[in-house]
Amino acid sequence: MSEPTAATAARAPRTWGLLAEFDTVGALLAALEKVRDAGYVAFDAYAPFPIHGLDESMGIRMSRLPWLVAGGGATGAAAGLLLQWWTNGFDYKYLVSGKPFFGLPAAIPITFELTVLLASLGAFIGLLVANRFPELYHPVLPARGFARATTDGFFISVEARDPAFDAVGTREFLEKLGAKQVEKVED
Amino acid sequence: MERTTDIFAEKRHLGALGERLWRRLALAGTAALLVSVAIAALGAESWRRFFFAYLVNFAFVLSLALGALYFVLLHHLTHSGWSVVVRRVGEALTAALPLLALLFIPVLLGLKELYPWSQTAVAAADHVVHGKAAYLNVPFFVVRWAVYLAAWIVTGRFYFRRSLLQDSSGDTSLTLQMERRAGPAMVLFGITLTFASIDLVMSLDPRWFSTIFGVYYFAGSVVGIYALLTAVLFALQGSGFLRNAVTVEHYHDLGKLLFGFVVFWAYIGFSQYMLIWYANIPEETGWLAHRQENGWGWVGLLLVFGHFLIPFVALLSRAPKRRPRLLAAVAVWMLAMHWVDVYWLVTPAVSPGSPLPRLVDLTLLVALGSLLLAGAAYAVRGRSLVPERDPRLEESLAFENA
Structure with missing residues (x-):
């Protein structure tokens, strides 16, 4: 101004x-x-x-926003699983109380959270971009x-x-x- | 305002069909019950298995009636507008609760067959069960169930009668009365449902415990009721009732709630599973170990896919929720899966060696399922299928998903 x-x-x-x-x-x-x-x-x-x-x-x-949200969610799920598999099951194996190095049940919470996080970020950013905000x-x-x-x-x-x-x-x-x-x- | 006249012009009383419907369902239910008894009496099936089959189906229909009670309470608790036109069907199902109280008697008759804790010899020999004897004993069990059933029947009647009264008087203070009681009623509902599920299903294995068990049974009931409401409304519309009152918008909302509680069920089920898996304590893992042996693992997988992953994908996007025929098909599928879920909770206690259902499991499903619907049809015979003078009726009729 x-x-x-x-x-x-x-x-x-x-x-x-x-x-x-x-x-x-x-x-x-x-x-x-x-x-x-x-x-x-x-x-x-x-x-x-x-x-x-x-x-x-x-x-x-x-x-088209739902597709962006679904894409965000899928990315989050893949990233969560990959992160845990890489760190616990491959790159730095560390035995904790006899559990498998990479156990799917134990990996679900973080996978779930990352799915929700990236899906909602997809919705939030997608909505801003689609509406050309901030304007x-x-x-x-x-x-x-x-x-x-x-x-x-x-x-x-x-x-x-x-x-x-x-x-x-x-x-x-x-x-x-x-x-x-x-x-x-x-x- | 024009749509109100539409609903007053259309078929909204079951009329003669209602009379025929409840009589036929009651007849079919009684006949199937007698056939089931005959199967056990003639020795084609053990009484033990008969009582377990009865318990599976009693827990199944009870979960639907309780789900209906939850739906009615939630409607009033949240001052809902959209669900006015579908509320009467839920109220009718709660009106079947007195009949379910009667149908609880066979569970009492089979107590010794069903619950190990009810046999004093077992309780005396088992240190863990003995320690729970102050809670798990026959007299206290009977007293608790008298309290649960009384609480549900009284709550259900309170709401159903006031709703019917409003049909004739149009008195809006009835709505306020119902809303004011909804909070305490919901608390009472939550407590009674939790303990009822512990008594009825969890105590089949008296050594085992899960603090989330009540929520798991609740999640299943709510999935069941949204599926049942969708299926019943679709059937009613197919027979020419409520064609104007219930629109695609109401199906859309029922679909959203069904989707939400399908996810909630999975969330609770997984929460229970993961903690047991991770802690890996024998007194907790035994229950799941039984459910992974001798073919029961396949039933667990059927639930993972059929009760969660498949309906999750099927209901995820907007379009299927706005196609009543498709949604009704998913609803019927979910009712079947809810039955499998209850079967999976109960039957491993009697048949750890094989997950295959026996004939009595199915004849008793017909028996109790028909009797539940007969009770509901009896309650709304000669009544309107919509609360026609509810102050939020207009809002419900004009409801749109933005």
């Missing part, structure tokens, strides 16, 4: 996209379906609370009225990078869907 330098000040603001506000959950969901069906891909929705059916209306596919700034934040997205406003943004985006056409389209107001968002 420093003073604008010559380089940033000189850059002309680009259109990032359009932000449309809706009054109700129903209007938001109905509009999202139309936006999805019109072939837009770079659009998003903002609401003050989780909405059942939002994913379906936006056409969001099942998250301290987003172009829609300074938009007029957007603060209402945390109380009673429902918004749809359509980005200019979307191939189907057209500064005039998309605005008319959103207005026709019943948007209360459509605002241009600059980057």
